[in-house]
Protein backbone atom coordinates (compact mmCIF):
# COMPACT_ATOMS: atom_id res chain seq x y z
CA UNK A 1 0.00 0.00 0.00
CA UNK A 2 2.99 2.29 0.49
CA UNK A 3 3.60 2.30 -3.25
CA UNK A 4 -0.10 2.98 -3.97
CA UNK A 5 -0.10 5.90 -1.49
CA UNK A 6 2.99 7.34 -3.22
CA UNK A 7 1.38 7.01 -6.64
CA UNK A 8 -1.89 8.56 -5.48
CA UNK A 9 -0.10 11.52 -3.88
CA UNK A 10 1.93 12.09 -7.06
CA UNK A 11 -1.32 12.12 -9.06
CA UNK A 12 -2.45 14.87 -6.69
CA UNK A 13 0.76 16.82 -7.41
CA UNK A 14 2.49 16.21 -4.08
CA UNK A 15 6.24 15.73 -3.85
CA UNK A 16 6.91 12.54 -1.91
CA UNK A 17 9.46 10.81 0.28
CA UNK A 18 9.00 7.03 0.08
CA UNK A 19 10.61 4.95 2.82
CA UNK A 20 11.17 1.19 2.96
CA UNK A 21 14.07 -1.16 3.42
CA UNK A 22 14.30 -1.28 -0.36
CA UNK A 23 12.87 1.56 -2.47
CA UNK A 24 13.97 0.66 -6.00
CA UNK A 25 10.35 0.30 -7.16
CA UNK A 26 9.89 4.06 -6.68
CA UNK A 27 12.42 4.78 -9.43
CA UNK A 28 9.90 3.99 -12.17
CA UNK A 29 7.61 6.67 -10.74
CA UNK A 30 10.35 9.25 -11.31
CA UNK A 31 10.09 8.73 -15.10
CA UNK A 32 6.29 9.03 -14.93
CA UNK A 33 6.36 12.20 -12.82
CA UNK A 34 9.55 14.06 -13.86
CA UNK A 35 8.18 17.43 -12.67
CA UNK A 36 7.78 16.23 -9.06
CA UNK A 37 10.40 15.53 -6.40
CA UNK A 38 10.48 11.84 -5.48
CA UNK A 39 12.84 10.96 -2.67
CA UNK A 40 13.39 7.22 -2.15
CA UNK A 41 15.04 6.49 1.18
CA UNK A 42 16.09 3.06 2.40
CA UNK A 43 15.56 2.66 6.14
CA UNK A 44 14.75 -0.34 8.29
CA UNK A 45 12.27 1.32 10.63
CA UNK A 46 12.29 -1.58 13.07
CA UNK A 47 15.74 -0.30 13.98
CA UNK A 48 14.36 2.53 16.08
CA UNK A 49 17.29 4.91 15.79
CA UNK A 50 16.44 5.07 12.07
CA UNK A 51 13.11 6.72 12.96
CA UNK A 52 15.03 9.64 14.49
CA UNK A 53 17.40 9.85 11.50
CA UNK A 54 14.44 9.77 9.12
CA UNK A 55 12.69 12.60 10.98
CA UNK A 56 15.83 14.78 11.09
CA UNK A 57 16.29 14.34 7.34
CA UNK A 58 12.60 14.68 6.42
CA UNK A 59 11.85 17.98 8.18
CA UNK A 60 14.19 19.74 5.76
CA UNK A 61 11.53 19.05 3.11
CA UNK A 62 8.58 20.92 4.62
CA UNK A 63 6.57 17.73 5.16
CA UNK A 64 2.81 18.25 5.53
CA UNK A 65 1.60 14.63 5.63
CA UNK A 66 3.09 11.55 7.31
CA UNK A 67 1.67 8.13 6.44
CA UNK A 68 2.82 5.40 8.83
CA UNK A 69 2.27 2.44 6.56
CA UNK A 70 5.10 -0.06 7.17
CA UNK A 71 3.90 -3.09 9.07
CA UNK A 72 3.58 -6.85 9.00
CA UNK A 73 2.08 -9.76 10.90
CA UNK A 74 3.30 -12.97 12.49
CA UNK A 75 0.88 -15.85 12.14
CA UNK A 76 0.52 -18.91 14.37
CA UNK A 77 -0.49 -20.08 17.83
CA UNK A 78 0.99 -17.78 20.48
CA UNK A 79 2.69 -20.74 22.18
CA UNK A 80 4.50 -21.57 18.92
CA UNK A 81 5.33 -18.22 17.32
CA UNK A 82 8.87 -16.92 17.28
CA UNK A 83 9.45 -14.38 20.04
CA UNK A 84 12.18 -12.49 18.16
CA UNK A 85 9.93 -12.07 15.11
CA UNK A 86 7.09 -10.83 17.28
CA UNK A 87 9.33 -8.35 19.08
CA UNK A 88 10.60 -7.08 15.74
CA UNK A 89 6.98 -6.70 14.61
CA UNK A 90 6.18 -4.76 17.79
CA UNK A 91 9.20 -2.54 17.10
CA UNK A 92 7.88 -1.79 13.60
CA UNK A 93 4.08 -1.80 14.02
CA UNK A 94 4.05 -0.06 17.41
CA UNK A 95 7.32 1.57 18.45
CA UNK A 96 8.44 3.00 15.09
CA UNK A 97 4.90 4.30 14.43
CA UNK A 98 4.80 5.77 17.95
CA UNK A 99 8.17 7.53 17.60
CA UNK A 100 7.37 8.98 14.16
CA UNK A 101 3.90 10.08 15.26
CA UNK A 102 5.40 11.80 18.33
CA UNK A 103 8.16 13.59 16.40
CA UNK A 104 5.90 14.75 13.57
CA UNK A 105 2.97 15.75 15.80
CA UNK A 106 5.26 17.99 17.87
CA UNK A 107 6.64 19.48 14.65
CA UNK A 108 3.20 19.92 13.07
CA UNK A 109 1.75 21.47 16.24
CA UNK A 110 4.49 24.12 16.19
CA UNK A 111 3.38 25.01 12.62
CA UNK A 112 -0.32 24.43 13.42
CA UNK A 113 -0.71 22.37 10.26
CA UNK A 114 -0.03 18.85 9.13
CA UNK A 115 -1.59 15.43 9.10
CA UNK A 116 -0.61 11.94 10.19
CA UNK A 117 -2.34 8.90 8.74
CA UNK A 118 -1.66 5.72 10.72
CA UNK A 119 -2.40 2.36 9.15
CA UNK A 120 -4.40 0.39 11.70
CA UNK A 121 -6.66 -2.38 10.43
CA UNK A 122 -10.05 -3.97 10.86
CA UNK A 123 -7.94 -6.20 13.14
CA UNK A 124 -7.87 -3.32 15.63
CA UNK A 125 -11.46 -3.96 16.72
CA UNK A 126 -11.27 -7.49 18.14
CA UNK A 127 -8.76 -10.00 19.48
CA UNK A 128 -7.29 -12.25 16.77
CA UNK A 129 -6.56 -15.83 17.78
CA UNK A 130 -3.74 -17.27 15.62
CA UNK A 131 -2.71 -13.70 14.75
CA UNK A 132 -2.75 -12.39 18.30
CA UNK A 133 0.21 -10.02 18.45
CA UNK A 134 -0.54 -8.46 15.06
CA UNK A 135 -4.17 -7.77 16.06
CA UNK A 136 -3.00 -6.34 19.39
CA UNK A 137 -0.50 -4.08 17.59
CA UNK A 138 -3.27 -2.67 15.42
CA UNK A 139 -5.51 -2.08 18.46
CA UNK A 140 -2.64 0.01 19.84
CA UNK A 141 -2.44 2.04 16.63
CA UNK A 142 -6.17 2.77 16.58
CA UNK A 143 -6.38 3.62 20.28
CA UNK A 144 -3.30 5.85 20.28
CA UNK A 145 -4.25 7.73 17.12
CA UNK A 146 -7.85 8.33 18.19
CA UNK A 147 -6.76 9.67 21.58
CA UNK A 148 -4.14 12.02 20.10
CA UNK A 149 -6.65 13.29 17.55
CA UNK A 150 -9.16 14.01 20.33
CA UNK A 151 -6.50 15.97 22.24
CA UNK A 152 -5.66 17.99 19.13
CA UNK A 153 -9.31 18.82 18.44
CA UNK A 154 -9.89 19.85 22.07
CA UNK A 155 -6.86 22.13 21.87
CA UNK A 156 -8.31 23.65 18.67
CA UNK A 157 -5.22 22.58 16.75
CA UNK A 158 -5.52 22.21 13.00
CA UNK A 159 -3.23 19.16 13.12
CA UNK A 160 -4.92 15.78 12.74
CA UNK A 161 -3.89 12.20 13.48
CA UNK A 162 -6.14 9.80 11.63
CA UNK A 163 -6.13 6.03 11.73
CA UNK A 164 -7.43 4.05 8.80
CA UNK A 165 -8.73 0.53 9.28
CA UNK A 166 -8.69 -1.48 6.05
CA UNK A 167 -10.21 -4.91 5.70
CA UNK A 168 -8.32 -7.40 3.53
CA UNK A 169 -6.42 -5.70 0.69
CA UNK A 170 -4.67 -7.50 -2.15
CA UNK A 171 -1.00 -6.91 -1.29
CA UNK A 172 2.12 -8.89 -0.44
CA UNK A 173 1.08 -8.68 3.21
CA UNK A 174 -0.57 -12.08 3.00
CA UNK A 175 2.37 -13.95 1.50
CA UNK A 176 4.85 -12.07 3.67
CA UNK A 177 3.10 -12.21 6.98
CA UNK A 178 0.41 -14.68 7.62
CA UNK A 179 1.70 -17.80 6.03
CA UNK A 180 5.41 -17.24 6.44
CA UNK A 181 7.23 -20.41 7.48
CA UNK A 182 4.23 -22.62 6.84
CA UNK A 183 3.52 -24.90 3.93
CA UNK A 184 0.09 -23.39 3.39
CA UNK A 185 -0.56 -21.23 0.35
CA UNK A 186 -1.59 -17.65 1.12
CA UNK A 187 -5.38 -17.18 0.88
CA UNK A 188 -6.91 -15.64 -2.23
CA UNK A 189 -7.88 -12.17 -1.05
CA UNK A 190 -11.18 -10.90 -2.46
CA UNK A 191 -10.74 -7.46 -0.93
CA UNK A 192 -10.06 -4.05 -2.45
CA UNK A 193 -7.01 -3.27 -4.50
CA UNK A 194 -4.42 -1.11 -2.73
CA UNK A 195 -4.93 1.59 -5.39
CA UNK A 196 -8.65 1.85 -4.62
CA UNK A 197 -8.14 1.81 -0.86
CA UNK A 198 -5.40 4.46 -0.90
CA UNK A 199 -7.38 6.69 -3.28
CA UNK A 200 -10.45 6.53 -1.06
CA UNK A 201 -8.62 6.97 2.22
CA UNK A 202 -6.78 10.07 0.96
CA UNK A 203 -10.00 11.50 -0.49
CA UNK A 204 -11.72 11.17 2.89
CA UNK A 205 -8.90 12.51 5.04
Ligand SMILES: NC(=O)c1ccc[n+]([C@@H]2O[C@H](COP(=O)([O-])OP(=O)(O)OC[C@H]3O[C@@H](n4cnc5c(N)ncnc54)[C@H](OP(=O)(O)O)[C@@H]3O)[C@@H](O)[C@H]2O)c1
Pocket residue numbers: 001002003019020021022023043044045046047068069070071072073092119120121122165166167168169170171172173174176
Ligand atom coordinates in the same frame (compact mmCIF):
# COMPACT_ATOMS: atom_id res chain seq x y z
N1 LIG B 1 -3.02 -6.01 3.19
C1 LIG B 1 -4.00 -6.02 4.07
O1 LIG B 1 -4.96 -6.81 3.95
C2 LIG B 1 -3.98 -5.07 5.23
C3 LIG B 1 -5.17 -4.90 5.96
C4 LIG B 1 -5.17 -4.02 7.03
C5 LIG B 1 -4.03 -3.31 7.36
N2 LIG B 1 -2.88 -3.50 6.64
C6 LIG B 1 -1.71 -2.72 7.05
O2 LIG B 1 -1.32 -1.91 5.97
C7 LIG B 1 0.08 -1.64 6.04
C8 LIG B 1 0.72 -1.91 4.70
O3 LIG B 1 0.63 -3.31 4.47
P1 LIG B 1 0.62 -3.93 3.01
O4 LIG B 1 -0.62 -4.71 2.87
O5 LIG B 1 0.94 -2.92 1.97
O6 LIG B 1 1.82 -4.98 3.20
P2 LIG B 1 3.09 -5.28 2.27
O7 LIG B 1 2.66 -5.41 0.85
O8 LIG B 1 3.80 -6.42 2.94
O9 LIG B 1 3.97 -3.96 2.40
C9 LIG B 1 4.60 -3.59 3.60
C10 LIG B 1 5.45 -2.36 3.34
O10 LIG B 1 6.17 -2.05 4.54
C11 LIG B 1 7.57 -1.97 4.25
N3 LIG B 1 8.32 -2.49 5.38
C12 LIG B 1 8.23 -3.73 5.94
N4 LIG B 1 9.11 -3.84 6.94
C13 LIG B 1 9.77 -2.65 7.01
C14 LIG B 1 10.80 -2.15 7.85
N5 LIG B 1 11.33 -2.91 8.82
N6 LIG B 1 11.23 -0.87 7.66
C15 LIG B 1 10.70 -0.09 6.67
N7 LIG B 1 9.72 -0.52 5.86
C16 LIG B 1 9.26 -1.78 6.02
C17 LIG B 1 7.76 -2.88 3.02
O11 LIG B 1 8.90 -2.52 2.24
P3 LIG B 1 10.32 -3.31 2.41
O12 LIG B 1 10.01 -4.76 2.49
O13 LIG B 1 11.14 -2.92 1.20
O14 LIG B 1 10.92 -2.77 3.67
C18 LIG B 1 6.47 -2.58 2.24
O15 LIG B 1 6.61 -1.37 1.52
C19 LIG B 1 0.62 -2.49 7.18
O16 LIG B 1 0.75 -1.70 8.34
C20 LIG B 1 -0.47 -3.54 7.39
O17 LIG B 1 -0.50 -4.02 8.69
C21 LIG B 1 -2.83 -4.35 5.59
